[in-house]
Amino acid sequence: AQTVTQSQPEMSVQEAETVTLSCTYDTSENNYYLFWYKQPPSRQMILVIRQEAYKQQNATENRFSVNFQKAAKSFSLKISDSQLGDTAMYFCAFMKDSGNTPLVFGKGTRLSVIA
Amino acid sequence: DGGITQSPKYLFRKEGQNVTLSCEQNLNHDAMYWYRQDPGQGLRLIYYSQIVNDFQKGDIAEGYSVSREKKESFPLTVTSAQKNPTAFYLCASSTGQDYNTEAFFGQGTRLTVV
Numbered sequence: 001a002q003t004v005t006q007s008q009p010e011m012s013v014q015e016a017e018t019v020t021l022s023c024t025y026d027t028s029e030n031n032y033y034l035f036w037y038k039q040p041p042s043r044q045m046i047l048v049i050r051q052e053a054y055k056q057q058n059a060t061e062n063r064f065s066v067n068f069q070k071a072a073k074s075f076s077l078k079i080s081d082s083q084l085g086d087t088a089m090y091f092c093a094f095m096k097d098s099g100n101t102p103l104v105f106g107k108g109t110r111l112s113v114i115a
Numbered sequence: 116d117g118g119i120t121q122s123p124k125y126l127f128r129k130e131g132q133n134v135t136l137s138c139e140q141n142l143n144h145d146a147m148y149w150y151r152q153d154p155g156q157g158l159r160l161i162y163y164s165q166i167v168n169d170f171q172k173g174d175i176a177e178g179y180s181v182s183r184e185k186k187e188s189f190p191l192t193v194t195s196a197q198k199n200p201t202a203f204y205l206c207a208s209s210t211g212q213d214y215n216t217e218a219f220f221g222q223g224t225r226l227t228v229v
Contacts, residue, residue, distance in 0.1 A: 102173065107157035
């Protein structure tokens with residue numbers, strides 16, 4: 001069974017600064033997907049970024065980037081130029097390669113961006 | 116617009132009652148999922164279905180039941196056997212037919228026992 005661990009229950013960052021959220025996972029699979037989802041106060045789950053395990057290049061989406069270390073089973077999220085709208089719960093998630101299998105989630109990190 | 120619709124947004128249940136949460140998607144996705152969210156627990160899988168007329172238990176299926184009679188619909192029933200049903204429930208769907216695989220989520224249902 002896969003497990004996902006987020007070791008930082010809460011974090012805060014000053015507006016315009018950079019913050020990194022940590023995620024580690026455990027799996028015996030070789031091909032899989034990793035995700036970061038954002039859940040703002042509205043509670044709608046929003047996909048932030050996705051990484052395919054077979055790709056060595058780290059994924060980036062505007063101010064969001066990941067540091068994917070497959071051998072270490074680490075998948076951290078870096079948010080640059082933090083904005084007040086980034087305040088949310090962030091969940092790291094794992095999905096097997098088939099794409100029709102359930103996501104396995106970490107317990108989340110609550111990020112507060114401070115003006 | 117394609118998406119996932121959950122209803123109702125808020126639901127109140129009396130002790131001993133069964134209630135059904137609705138989840139409908141028009142994304143033509145094969146797989147659908149139900150998650151429960153509690154403070155500090157992340158999202159835990161209740162049930163999932165990868166194809167019509169088939170479904171599997173997740174990590175916390177006790178006290179819940181589902182059906183998948185149509186591709187678009189995956190209702191969740193919270194039975195009286197669920198001893199602590201107060202939580203936020205999220206429905207999601209996904210497809211394995213596209214390399215851009217991801218799960219799409221509904222807006223959730225907040226269930227409260229009164």
